[in-house]
Amino acid sequence: MTQPAGLLVFGAGRMGRQVAEAAADQDFVVQAMVSRSQPAQAGPAPWYDSFDAVDQPVQLAVDFSLPGGTAQIANWCAQHGVALISGTTGLSEEDDAALRNAASRIPVLWAANFSPGIHLLTQWLEQAARRLTVPAKTQILDLHHVHKQDAPSGTALRLAKALGGTPNIESRREGEHIGEHRVQLALDGESLELIHRVTDRGLFARGALTAGRWLMDQEAGQYTVSDWLDAGSDR
Ligand code: NAD
Secondary structure: OOOOEEEEEEOOOHHHHHHHHHOHHHOEEEEEEEOOOOOOOOOOOOEEOOHHHOOOOOOEEEEOOOOOHHHHHHHHHHHHOOEEEEOOOOOOHHHHHHHHHHOOOOEEEEOOOOOHHHHHHHHHHHHHHHHOOOOOEEEEEEEEOOOOOOOOOHHHHHHHHHHOOOOEEEEEEOOOOOOEEEEEEEOOOOEEEEEEEOOOOHHHHHHHHHHHHHHOOOOOEEEOHHHHHHHOOOO
């Protein structure tokens, strides 16, 4: 049985609310939700529009804000010695630099996607790219809800990196799709299509919190989803 740890949720939108709701099941106590806009519904913890009001003990911060916000939470975590999980995508150079700087003082894990299924898909694509003996035409479709601000998605960019070369990425923003990625490899006379579809946004929140539990035990540094997930496997 793990000890409950103090959690700060940064960003109180679709994802921040999922994190706050999943926290208790993962032995976290949400001490505060910080975001520039008030959550649509009252959450399980007090909401603040600035870090100044946060005076409860916090061991982990989880960031699902928007570009520009990540630099703020990274600086705050570095100053306060708090481990940081960030899932915000479409980061600015300033955000990236703040995450790098923070990692010299605290453990930081940023990921475009906290789904174990996407991690598996990424590994398959890396393996396929290494093993393909014929040239493949590759295409990625990234399908998300209309509110999503960045395109292509951070996940589509990660999948493209795994494939190597320059896959064609098509981003569609329709309705309330939580997230779907389709990868097509057109080979010589045959084709492969791999589809990852999210049916529950809580998946990302549970992943971020589980990764956070692991991250709190690590030294200062920058970590990836592979560091976390592969730490729990034999390979
Ligand atoms: P959202 O628009 O519903 O919520 C964003 C929240 O962040 C809002 O409460 C907003 O007030 C707050 N915010 C934004 N900038 C801020 C700032 N500078 N200071 C304080 N608060 C700020 O967005 P969402 O759907 O919850 O997604 C958030 C981010 O998470 C997006 O970048 C999205 O792409 C990403 N995301 C990542 C994963 C993953 O697994 N890594 C999964 C889903 C979404």
